[in-house]
Amino acid sequence: MTENFADASVRIRPAAADDLPAIVAMRDRLNELERAGCAHAAIQPFTLEQFTTHWSPSMTNPNFCWRIVEAAGRPVGFGLIYLLAPQLPRSAAYIHWAYLEENQRRRGAGRLLLDELLAWARSKGASRVELQFIDGNQAAERFWTKMGFRGFARKCVRYLE
Ligand SMILES: CC(C)(COP(=O)(O)OP(=O)(O)OC[C@H]1O[C@@H](n2cnc3c(N)ncnc32)[C@H](O)[C@@H]1OP(=O)(O)O)[C@@H](O)C(=O)NCCC(=O)NCCS
Numbered sequence: 001m002t003e004n005f006a007d008a009s010v011r012i013r014p015a016a017a018d019d020l021p022a023i024v025a026m027r028d029r030l031n032e033l034e035r036a037g038c039a040h041a042a043i044q045p046f047t048l049e050q051f052t053t054h055w056s057p058s059m060t061n062p063n064f065c066w067r068i069v070e071a072a073g074r075p076v077g078f079g080l081i082y083l084l085a086p087q088l089p090r091s092a093a094y095i096h097w098a099y100l101e102e103n104q105r106r107r108g109a110g111r112l113l114l115d116e117l118l119a120w121a122r123s124k125g126a127s128r129v130e131l132q133f134i135d136g137n138q139a140a141e142r143f144w145t146k147m148g149f150r151g152f153a154r155k156c157v158r159y160l161e
Pocket residue numbers: 004030033098099100101104105106107108109110111112132133134137138139140142143144146147
């Protein structure tokens with residue numbers, strides 16, 4: 001628990017298939033925020049059915065760690081980290097998502113979620129953790145910088161239609 005964390009009812013738990021509708025709804029809100037910062041960002045829209053087909057097998061894969069942030073028993077955030085090359089020793093881990101609903105931000109829950117994801121990566125023997133955030137997402141840039149992440153590449157897209 002971080003020092004500035006206000007709401008003792010917040011907890012982090014593993015995600016399960018039942019959480020998929022809430023996760024997809026939160027991902028939609030994240031994508032909206034991201035497109036506002038960068039309209040050409042390469043973001044793939046997913047229906048619940050498409051998302052479930054694509055992602056639900058990973059929920060029982062030991063190389064993936066899905067987490068739900070709950071407040072007063074309701075999902076208010078989620079995170080996903082996984083090993084990039086689990087067949088190799090000391091694989092990198094990749095944070096694919098870290099999201100909190102707007103009214104839950106700046107109260108320490110992001111740090112709490114990250115601590116959980118990093119603890120999982122360490123427990124898997126990962127040598128480092130990588131992530132990306134969309135241009136224009138200043139809150140993400142400030143948060144990740146504060147948490148010790150440093151940029152090392154640029155991501156680009158050229159659409160084919
Ligand atoms: C990014 C996110 C997960 C951070 O979670 P959070 O709970 O708001 O962050 P915390 O309260 O734990 O902040 C930890 C520190 O990060 C920095 N920080 C976080 N958000 C910040 C912001 N909007 N502006 C400036 N600094 C910020 C601060 O130094 C903060 O410490 P402080 O509050 O004591 O000053 C959250 O803002 C979020 O879900 N944003 C929308 C989704 C998103 O963009 N996710 C990342 C996609 S890659």
